Amino acid sequence: MNRLSILNTDLKSLGLKATPQRLAILEFLHGNTSHPTAEAVYQALKPRYPSLSLATVYNTLEALQKAGKVVEITINPLRRHFDPDTGFHHHFFCRSCQGITDLEGDPAFLPRAEIPAGFKLEEVIIHYYGLCPGCQKKL
Amino acid sequence: MNRLSILNTDLKSLGLKATPQRLAILEFLHGNTSHPTAEAVYQALKPRYPSLSLATVYNTLEALQKAGKVVEITINPLRRHFDPDTGFHHHFFCRSCQGITDLEGDPAFLPRAEIPAGFKLEEVIIHYYGLCPGCQKKL
């Protein structure tokens, strides 16, 4: 079974039709640590899939997000990034180049004690802001 | 010395001209825990300051942010919220009503060990996502 067959099966098991566009997006995201925006996914795939539309990318990303295959990262105030790595980890945001870097995280270390009664906690997100190694040299 | 005189002095000490618009925005933000967007600030003040423009609100919020008087909250993927409380605390974001609630935080509890060498860490942000008490009842 090759890569595309696996992705095909993945989509179907999620109740999603396995269209060429979705397969292409899934394949592009697989193992991708660049935390792309919808626009970045679009630009990356457009050369090989000229008919791909940005709306489809948004639709697919939302479908994959609902299916738990992709996570949205709210770390850059100006745009939404997406991460195919749904495992527990954190992100470092470089305020200069706006790049996002994965950081390892320890699930046991999550502070949750201070949530007042009545709130239903679903997720704790830890973001790190600063300068990446490359940008420090430049400044 | 009344409230406005204080705010006036505040602005001047920050190197900012004390215009009526800025005084109004500063006064509106003082002690405000609603985490307003620029649009919300604009709508709140427009009745009393009909000539106020949204661009001025954005300008002022950015100036106050640079001056350390206001903090930007990147927690809602669709818009930017602002917080006049610059003390250490966290935020809870309700995924249903999109409301933001302040949470107490312990600065001593910040995880920073896992930052790789070469990165310059400036800030650690912890966000809590889930449902607020009101929205839980409705659902």
Place this chain on the structure above:
DNA sequence: TTGGATGCAAAAGATTTGCACTCCC
């Protein structure tokens, strides 16, 4: 007086929507 600040309108970006057409199942 004068440079920073304002207001307006237009522009720029990001994301969503409406709808006819397509093609996966």
Place this chain on the structure above:
DNA sequence: GGGAGTGCAAATCTTTTGCATCCAA
């Protein structure tokens, strides 16, 4: 064949920008 998915263009929403005018210092 039916309905979910696609592509396109237009619309929407948030934020930024250009510029002439204004006003706080």
